[in-house]
Amino acid sequence: MVQKTRRPAASAKSASAKSLLEASGAAVPKRRGRPRAYQPEIALGKALDLFRKDGFAATSLDDLSAATGMNRPSLYGAFGDKRELYIKSYQRYRADARAAMIDIFKDELPIRKRLERIFAVALDIYLSGDAGPRGCFTVMTAASEAVADPEIRAMVLEGFAELDKAFAACFSRAKEKGELASTADPQVLAQLASATIHTIAIRARARMPRKQLEAIVNGAIDVLVGAAST
Amino acid sequence: MVQKTRRPAASAKSASAKSLLEASGAAVPKRRGRPRAYQPEIALGKALDLFRKDGFAATSLDDLSAATGMNRPSLYGAFGDKRELYIKSYQRYRADARAAMIDIFKDELPIRKRLERIFAVALDIYLSGDAGPRGCFTVMTAASEAVADPEIRAMVLEGFAELDKAFAACFSRAKEKGELASTADPQVLAQLASATIHTIAIRARARMPRKQLEAIVNGAIDVLVGAAST
DNA sequence: TGTTTTTTGTACCATCTCGCAAATAATCCT
């Protein structure tokens, strides 16, 4: 039971929901019928947590129902069937991850510092979780669902491309600023940086200790920025 | 239905089984009861294929039964329950992968050539499969099962360590032979090589075209061997 | 031939799976 209140204290709830909506700039639509007993945002977050922990197939609708505090028909009405809920969870994950990274990617720091921060944030994301490290949703999704489902596959591939591109922009700028040798290929360095992200995501999932993961990250940074300079 | 013959043509079957046993040096034990209608080796191979395609949770005993040609009681008797079968499949996968790699790792080729060959074999393994690329069992297993299952987790971690170690030995030897700069750290390079393996495993699973995967591999090799030499 | 041993085939169990239909409840609008 998570957000299951028989008497929803409607005023407080709608107030918080309202402020959330207003913050995002949308006009408050004044819904017509019976008010929702759940908040889609946080319900989706709970679903995401579950999917990240167990994967698509091993997560049942009962689990999702229990975690979100919504019973099955409500879940169905709000998010569609299990697959749709999975996709929406994945989109939410991507949005969260992007939000956590984007500032660092854009920051005008020395390349080395920037990489350190990016990888540190990634480790935070992958290692968090009460019941063991949750890893990277993209990697898990790629491993299991992307083979058979074209729509999910497209999202995963787009995720890879997005990360590669962000890293490439990083290295390009660093090269312009003279932090890298003129022979350095930003594209190649970006793919190796992504590879580092992927390897720590997988290894974190197998509960490799943070120290070891940080050692991998530090070694990778040395090669990436030291490779063609100094 | 795969190896389901009502009239097993016992002579041929037992002959091949015998030769297999004799080849491995064991005396033929002359089993006592009703002879098996299946060959454990090839049945395990079929199970492995299924698990690689769909993962643990999404593979049902019915699927396994159909693919191996063994009915459930036989499956259970031969390999134990689903989890045990999964573990045995994973061990088989590791043995196969090791067999495919070990010669190249030991070969006395220039480091660059050796890396090219290793990654090429890896790509062959990850991209093969009738119903889409099968990816790397270790990566898939790490992503889904390793979090919750200590025994599986230990195997996965050991798999990572084994790969890291093999690459490290490669780079160490190359360094001794003067193919790498004296500043090169074989350990770090090995982890980056493993990271490259992991990234192509994941991306292959998302059906990234082989050309692109090869480009990633080539870029990685350039950095790995060019990083501290030339 | 008859006993023993091992594997197979059929059937079954209890549980869980996803999705839905019908009834109930809470709000808005007139």
Next chain:
DNA sequence: AGGATTATTTGCGAGATGGTACAAAAAACA
């Protein structure tokens, strides 16, 4: 107040799930 609208609740149902019991079958042994 009374309909309209939207959500929630209960519970169903057809099927799949992992696992097992039991008898028939096929071989070796005595």
